[in-house]
Amino acid sequence: MVSRFALTASVVVVLFSPAAGFAGSSAPLQIIVSKNQQSLVVYDGDAVIATSAVSTGKAGHSTPTGIFSILEKRRQHKSNIYSNAPMPFMQRLTWSGIALHGSNHVPAYPASHGCVRLPSKFAASLFKMTSRGMHVLITDHQVSPTEVSSAMLFQRQPAPGDNPAPLSDVPLRPAISQAENGPVEVAMTETSSIPSTVAEESREPIRMLITRRGERDIRRDVQSALNQLGYVAGAADGHIGPDTTAAINAFQTAEGLAVDGKLTPELTDAIFKKVGRDTPANGVILVRQGFKPIFEGDVIIDGPEQALGTHFLQFHEVDGEKGEGKWYGVSLENHLPSGTKKRLGISTDADPSAFNATQRTLGRLTVSDEVRKRIGSLLADGSSLSISDMESGLETGDGTDFITITRASPRG
Template sequence: MRNPISGAISTLAARPLVRSALTVVTALSAVLFADALLSAPPAAAQQGFGNFFSYQAPKPRRTAKKKRQVDPAATQRAEPGKAGEAKKAEKSGPTQPVSIIVSLGDQHASIYDANGFVTRTRVSSGQAGHRTPSGVFSIIGKSRWHRSNIYSGAPMPYMQRITWSGVALHAGVVPGYPASHGCIRLPAGFAPQLFGMTRMGARVVVSPSDVQPVEFSHPLLPTPKMQEVQVPQETATQTAQQASVELASADVSPDKTAATETKLLNPIAFASVLKKRAVAEKAAASAAEKAALQAAQTAGAEARQATTDLDKAEANLKAAEAKAADPAPVPSAKVQPASQAPTDTGATPSPEEVAAQAEVAQAKAALEQARATKAEKSAAAFAAVEAYKLAAARAEEAGNLIDEAERRSEQVSVLISRKEGRIFIRQAWKPVWEAPITIRDPERPIGTHIYSAVEPSADGSKMRWTAITMPAAKASTSSSRDRKKSKTAEASQAAVAPPETASGALDRIELPDDARQRISELLWTGGSLIVTDEPRSPEMSENATDFIVLTR
């Protein structure tokens, strides 16, 4: 573009010098004004004014500050075509069960619910020397404002613990590469959202590379066992109007005075019924235990009093016998000589001797009565104590039934370990049952696979499953220069194909009938089956974790 100033100078130079100086000055001023407009930013050009020699932008207008809103896109990435689902899930909440899959190689975490992918976020895992372990975990603790017990009380907002040794998901600095001491850091804008999505026990899978749950079916996977329960017709009618697989209502206890109807309940609903019955039994058993205790205490006091009375009766008899053996002498006014004393071959007992003998006889009768009373009261006391023990045992049993019902209301987890050659069942983080299991070709690896029950059929007779197959990772053999070029240290680890597919792993397992029966009685939404080469991790606690499997 031709410079207006240069053109103007050429034009002026070609004109006669006789023109007035006023005309020249006017023309130059117009040219300089046009040049300022052309070289100024658009805002100044639109306003039509500015300094001719150095542009000065106009001061911006003061506007009211808008309330800052966290844009999910700034802290997380959604898969193509999934943005609508993620936004919908944020508003209405995810459909349980929710699972978290952390990809160490990609440094991101993906959230899935029963309907599939929900959202994704960046993370920062453990740096060299403090690698985040890969494997199968679950959330075993949650705290909004937690501080580290290891690193000088470092803040860990929105902490969700996955091991008792210190690994957790929490808000922190996410620089785009591994930087933590083993924890999985989440962006500050995303950590509260994830905290609200998850529940205790939510599955967490930490993988060397990205994996995702896929729809899966196999004949070996168990199905829920629906339980028949007699309920009042009114309650049954109300329940029938609702989903057939929902939890049992609060009033499902049988009423013998009302007409009843058979109702099929899923394992969780049946657990609710069992709990109500156990609570009623516990109340009755506790009342009986209290009454038996009072009766035992009363009987014990009476037995002790009978023992005291017996001791007293024995003492009285001894005293009476001693008195009768040495009665007091009878006083006499005149003592006759021995030669003049009458001879009495059948002397009559004195009144004192008669009284002493009567006292002995009375003491013996009292003693026999005390012995009989003691025997009776002691037997009653022993019987009362036995009745109390029985009542206490029944109350304890009822309490155990409540605990069992509460346990049955939680998700069930099953682990099949090729290393240990056993199947384990846990529910509510407590061991339920274990037994040996047969795996064909036990020397050949089977991999690590997680099968999750995500949704029942309309009648509850079947379960929809998803499967996750963990990639097997091998240690990196690349040079330090190559590792520096990679985005993350985990990205330099090469993933190899798993020894078995999810279907192939189940094909090699012979599940005993009793194991299948036990699982079916407990299985419902959120239940899971883990098949792995690995043994149970030492990170597990006897009654405070779900199964933990470490793959690295």
């Protein structure tokens, strides 16, 4: 159990490079904030690097829990919500206003308006060792990363001299905040939009999210398939509007089916069969790099009536030449509302405290060799994998990694 930590930890922090988060020879770090303990711990794999006391959000302004990453850093910043209150060494976690920052008032209890307050000296030291994209987990109870072994976890693969074989023409599923703004791009065409040689040289960490494929996701795929067949279904946004209804009617007419404009499972299967695709799997893996969507692939979830739970894993490269690495992970509490469970067909809750909870969830997932090779060619030191029953939500968008909220802050 981790207790509130002495501020002398800041002396440890300054021994490390400011670029440690993504440095090629330095292992990637991650930050875990415990609301119950009012503590912050910096980890290198499963080793504690630094600790500090913190003060999180008070009643009515509770700090959200979940999986975040540092989106922006500013040495001097003032709140645009709370009377220009100073927020030195600000490290933004969401564009909606949650951040780590220094303060001269860090009591032994929650006192902020939602941000995570750090002692001023520690905030300055932490600012030097972090970089944009470094992961920050905020939890109710203290959790510690441990090494995770599973055949499901990805390992690096040398990128071939030529571009990798194309994935199937699955439409790229953008964040909800992006989907309304324009047409959806195609994940891969006959010539890869991301040459393997470029990916090999850049080695910027990728971010992955495995989640369930919901009804809206399937509707997006149907719209893309109808557009591919020449029926104008409009933007692949998952909303069945007039254009999509007209495209469904046209397809039903052309195929000699009853024309009612309704998208049933049988009609969905017929549309995918016509375009030469299998019905999408019940899960999906989404991949981002540099805060931008790259591609997605199918995932088969065994026992879909059981909740996946919420898990976070980070890749640490141990031998760059051989491409060998270790994964360190944690399981987070995420109590799904009953309505959400009903919508997702979940009848059994996940237990994050169960022995090998992360390994058990990984054992229920299957990813095709094609997708595994694609990910293996992009995998780099510090890459991460999040697993959740629900997609990351509205906080994930332009200029973010996958943000997974496990408990939202109440609106004050």
